[in-house]
Amino acid sequence: MSLVVKTTCLNCGKTIIGEAKEDELGMSIICPSCNSSSDVEDNAQEIHYFEIEFSNEPRNPDGAEGNCIGDYSICILGEREPSIREAAEFCKADMEKMGYKYVVNVIEIPKEEARTFFDIERENDFPIFK
């Protein structure tokens, strides 16, 4: 799994969420706004992608098992994995908009998969679960 971090561009000051590349000089990241390279500090925040499954049936309410598939899912960014309860709170507006009552599963997915399945083009503007 590639390392995705949240950091600040040293050139334009924008918040960057993206993949850090490692070379002989250490970890760096390219700013999508100004294309300049910034060093990734040791304390940069690592970001993970989570698929949040929605359903109208409260299946698997404790979220212990990984195989419960909902009727609809969205992708969120998080500094850590939310519990089912935290995910429901974080995704409240999306659930209301989509008409679902429950979060039935939270699955960490690789960035590549998030890219394939979800519209995360505007990920720099996404709220991040902390």
Ligand SMILES: [Zn+2]
């Ligand atoms: Zn920049």
